[in-house]
Amino acid sequence: MRGLHAGFLTSLILILGACTTPTYPGPEARAAAEQLAANINSRSAYYSVSPARIEPDVKLFARIFERVQSDYVRPVDQDILLTAAATAIEGADPEQKETGDNRLMERAIKGMLESLDPYSTYLPEDEYTAMKESMRGKFGGLGIQITAPEKGGGVLVLKPLEGSPAERAGLKPGDLITHVDGQSIMEQSLREVVGKLRGPKDSEVVLTIKRQSASSFDVSLVREIIRMDVVNWRLEGEFGYLRISSFSENTAEEVIEAVQGIRQRLGGRMAGLIIDLRNNPGGLLVESVAVSDAFIEYGDIVSTMGRKSRQRYRATAGDIAAGLPIAVLINNGSASASEILAGALKDHDRAILIGGRSYGKGTVQTVIPMGQGTAMKLTTARYFRPLGESVDGGIQPDVDVEDDIKTDRDEGLDRAIAELSRMASL
Numbered sequence: 001m002r003g004l005h006a007g008f009l010t011s012l013i014l015i016l017g018a019c020t021t022p023t024y025p026g027p028e029a030r031a032a033a034e035q036l037a038a039n040i041n042s043r044s045a046y047y048s049v050s051p052a053r054i055e056p057d058v059k060l061f062a063r064i065f066e067r068v069q070s071d072y073v074r075p076v077d078q079d080i081l082l083t084a085a086a087t088a089i090e091g092a093d094p095e096q097k098e099t100g101d102n103r104l105m106e107r108a109i110k111g112m113l114e115s116l117d118p119y120s121t122y123l124p125e126d127e128y129t130a131m132k133e134s135m136r137g138k139f140g141g142l143g144i145q146i147t148a149p150e151k152g153g154g155v156l157v158l159k160p161l162e163g164s165p166a167e168r169a170g171l172k173p174g175d176l177i178t179h180v181d182g183q184s185i186m187e188q189s190l191r192e193v194v195g196k197l198r199g200p201k202d203s204e205v206v207l208t209i210k211r212q213s214a215s216s217f218d219v220s221l222v223r224e225i226i227r228m229d230v231v232n233w234r235l236e237g238e239f240g241y242l243r244i245s246s247f248s249e250n251t252a253e254e255v256i257e258a259v260q261g262i263r264q265r266l267g268g269r270m271a272g273l274i275i276d277l278r279n280n281p282g283g284l285l286v287e288s289v290a291v292s293d294a295f296i297e298y299g300d301i302v303s304t305m306g307r308k309s310r311q312r313y314r315a316t317a318g319d320i321a322a323g324l325p326i327a328v329l330i331n332n333g334s335a336s337a338s339e340i341l342a343g344a345l346k347d348h349d350r351a352i353l354i355g356g357r358s359y360g361k362g363t364v365q366t367v368i369p370m371g372q373g374t375a376m377k378l379t380t381a382r383y384f385r386p387l388g389e390s391v392d393g394g395i396q397p398d399v400d401v402e403d404d405i406k407t408d409r410d411e412g413l414d415r416a417i418a419e420l421s422r423m424a425s426l
Helices: 027-041 051-071 078-090 103-114 125-135 190-197 251-265 285-295 337-347 411-425
Strands: 121-123 138-141 144-147 155-160 176-180 204-210 217-222 224-227 231-236 239-244 272-276 300-306 310-314 326-330 352-355 363-371 374-384
Touching (some): 027 051, 027 078, 027 103, 051 078, 051 103, 051 363, 103 374, 121 125, 144 190, 176 190, 231 251, 239 411, 272 411, 285 300, 285 337, 337 352, 352 411
Parallel strands (some): 239 272, 272 326, 326 352
Antiparallel strands (some): 138 224, 144 155, 176 204, 231 239
């Protein structure tokens, strides 16, 4: 039985598009930003905000507002954007140090972007740095695998990574994290909690832990650079088993090397391949396309459609598995870039999908640097499988398998081995 592998990767937003250089905003965007600045300035007595000190972020808001108007996947009324920004400011709490200086404008920007969809957001310098590090397979964190509990709030510890700050602090599987730095996370999403747990190397974070029937207690941890092995492989009899936990830089290269390693270990007698994408939250679009291309000889892999353009990604000749049968394991934690791979292999009849319906995230986010180490993440396109279907609503596997929580068996893997054995004997 397998639990959700959340680690310190967000399970929602990891597809990156091309980055562009910020431009000076036009008159409409500047007018919208000045309107918002007037709103902030009218609150200055309550929030102790100096209009002069928020001026630099007025231009930032205008640039972001303009990019949303021009590049968001669908047209958005500017009044709706300004209302979302103003609402975010009204929710600021002076007691929580969310006001003063440029914090109100940052809140306004975040509120505007996050009102669009669950994946668009503003990335301050620390969050942008953490995201880029995670795309390289390393980031400042605690070294812990977490999941959302079936009932109630907080996050459950699946297991601490060996040698990590979490392991040294004594965290155990089943521990419930209820607070981070004294702030409750019981009503927050897994994505929000992951953002709080990650941070710069050598920074400290205090977790409040509830362990079974014991009283809650605090644990202080110091973040370190956590390195994730995104591709792991082993043998399952005459079959190769390939686990892809995310699509970060060099994932495709590591997959090719893994298949070569499996072949060598089996003396060139590999009978089939299992690709495990369960709880893979996604990652870089280009890496997902490259992995798909490694197994598909020709035809479309995926196509993206935005307001301004449509792009098709096509396979090139060559199949590193040489036509051998492939079984792909998916579940509700398989999202985004992992759905691109699963969908492409399924539509090309290159693999049998086993497990549960995938998450169903059919949009592409573009990360746009905004200067001074910050960026915006904006939904700019929808993507479609080779046969033209969107993955909204998820991809249905060919063989439904549900893990039995009462056992430690991996029913999905067992079924994959059985299906490959059947196909190999045909």
